[in-house]
Amino acid sequence: MTKQRQIHLAKRPEGMPSMENFNFVEADMPTPKDGEVLLKTLYLTVDPYMRGRMRDAKSYVAPFQINEPLNGGVVAEVTESKSSQFNQGDIVIGHLSWEEYTVANEKHLRKIDPNVAPITTHLGILGMPGQTAYFGLLDIGQPKEGETVVVSGAAGAVGSVVGQIAKIKGCRVVGIAGSDDKIDYIKNELGFDEGINYKTQDVYKALKDACPNGIDVYYENVGGEIGDAAISLLNKFARIPVCGAISSYNNKEADLGPRVQTKLIQSSALMKGFVVNDYSDRFNEGAEQLGKWLQEGKLKYEETIVEGFENVPDAFLGLFEGTNVGKQLVKVADPEYATLPNR
Structure with a gap:
């Protein structure tokens, strides 16, 4: 094999992105140098924050560049190694380009053990979404037993974990989601106390x-x-x-709404924005506790997996239609050398 496919940002979207914002490009198969590995992409994640990176604007993460591959969380298999830290067949996770094969420096990868949990969980409940839920709720939200916690986007990768952690902490939990099936899921599977379908109910x-x-x-x-x-x-x-404001990500004009200052003063409330990398020095803590709750059966998770590299843009666009339950992933390929446990 001498060629492989990449997905480039073709042009910056105005409003809701569409397929014309993506371009599939044939590229040469990369070759690793000393300290690098050649990786076969197995799974990649699509996330709402990526919409912000399509804008040419300063933010907490650099924007995607036109005519270059998009990138994000990827679970991959080492197919060729020129690194003393990784061997052929190792399963790793990293922030990598949207391409079928990629070369990465050993410093930018973390080996994961497929025997501890399914490899996809490292892109979901044990990865960025789980960490986002954990630190956002516990560090900023600081829920106390008997309190009422409300979660929007409650059936998504982050919101579904937020609600479950709040229940672990002894709270009453109300989730807001966009379909009756999702309401059934968060109440009957995840243990939320109440659910509100914002598409069919008066939310207030x-x-x-x-x-x-x-x-x-x-x-x-x-x-x-x-x-x-x-x-x-x-x-x-x-x-x-x-954590997010997905309802406004595709707006062409600045989002307008009620001013919150008076309400915050009246309630002496704390409103704090954050990104998960604010807690990067505590990721081991989050992963350890999430893993413990998962093994104890206190946390459940759902994954919506689309198959095929050619369907990555569709999976991304589906995020803004609310088609996913739990973490939205794309399965790109099966491993070539590793044998994964049957689950």
């Missing part, structure tokens, strides 16, 4: 009914009118971890 009225004692922690993944409704019901000293 439903929240008021579901939270008769007000809201102590609102974990924000969505923004927009859903966030407005939750903020209007805050209790004294409420906390709002702001």
Whole structure:
């Protein structure tokens, strides 16, 4: 094999992205140098924050470049090694380009053990989404037993973990999601106390009914009118971890809504935005505790897996239609040398 495929950003989207923003490019098979490995992409993740990287604007992470591969979390297999740290057949995770094969420096990879948990969990509940839920809720939200926690985007990769951790901490948990199936999932599978379908219900009225004692922690993944409704019901000293605002990511104009200052003053509430890399020095702590809860059966997870490298853009675009439950992943290939456990 001398050629492989990459996915480039063809042009920056205006509003909702479409297939015309992506370009499949045939590229030469890369060759590793000393200290590097050749990797075969097995799974890659698509995430809402990537929409922000399509803009040519300063943010907490550099924008994608036109006519260059997009990148993100990837689980891959070492197919050729010129590194003393990795062997052929090792399964690794890293922040890598959207391509079928890639070369990476040993310093930018972490080996994962397929026998401990399915390799996909390192892109989901044990990876960035799980860590985001863990630190956002516990460090900023600081839930206390008996409090009411509301989570938007509750059936997604982050929100589903937030709600479960809140239940572990003894809270009443209300989730907001976009379909009856998702509401059934968070209530019957994940143990949420109540669920609100924002597409069919009046969110403010439903929240008021579901939270008769007000809201102590609102974990924000969505923004927009859903966030407005939750903020209007805050209790004294409420906390709002702001993880995302997916409702506005594709807006052509700046998002407008009620001003929150007066409500924050009235409730003495804390509203704090964050990105998971703020906690990079504590990732071992998060991974250890999430893994422990997972092994104890206190955490469950769901993955929506699309197969085929050619379907990566479709999987990404589906995030903004709410087609996924739990973590959205793309399976690109099976390993060539490694034997994964049957689960």
